[in-house]
Amino acid sequence: MSAAKTTSVLGGVRASYPRLLRILVPLDFSGKSRQALRYAVPLAQKFSARIHLVHVLPDPGKTPKDEVTRQRTVALKRLGEMSLSLLPPRVRAENAVLTGKPAEQILALAGQQTIDLIVLTTKGRSGLKRVLVGSTAEEIMRHAPCPVMSVRRQ
Structure with missing residues (x-):
């Protein structure tokens, strides 16, 4: 094959590394959601990126303000311990x-913090279950302002 006919796998794309300065990892405190960190941590180390851990509490509805404050404090403490x-x-x-x-809050945070990558776990539902229950991960993937890495829970 002549040198003139060889083409790069990248085609017309500039060959440069993506800029990863901020990686968002949503956690629901299950052991399964922590699996996303297996992928986020090495990327953060490679690119000297900051990891943003986020937990979303359900809409408080009629929950007393004191209780909401207590839940936020407990969740923030757990995130700190996990860090x-x-x-x-x-x-x-x-x-x-x-x-x-969750999806709305995670997407809003990604936009506010100019997140470069979201790494999250998915439950892997399909068919009717996904339609009836909905999928936070799917909504994030569809509307995220940055690339999303989906890690299937095992």
Whole structure:
């Protein structure tokens, strides 16, 4: 094959690494949601990125304000403990606890913080179950202002 006919796999795309300065990892405090960190941490180390851990509390409805404050405090403490125990010392983390619909809150945070990548776990529902229950991960993938890495829960 002549040199003139060889083409790059990238075609007309500029060959440069993506800029990953902020990686968002939504957590629901299940062991399964932490699997996303297996992928986020090495990327954060490689690119010297900051990891943003976020937990979304359900819409409080008629829950007393004191109880909502207590739930936020407990969730923020858990995120802090997870940062200390699951993230290497050189990986910088920011933690946020939001209230409302998870997909909406995660997407809003991604836009506000100019997140470069969202790494999340999915339950892998399909068919009627997905239609009836809905999928937070799917909504995030459809509307995210940045790339999304989906890790299937195992």
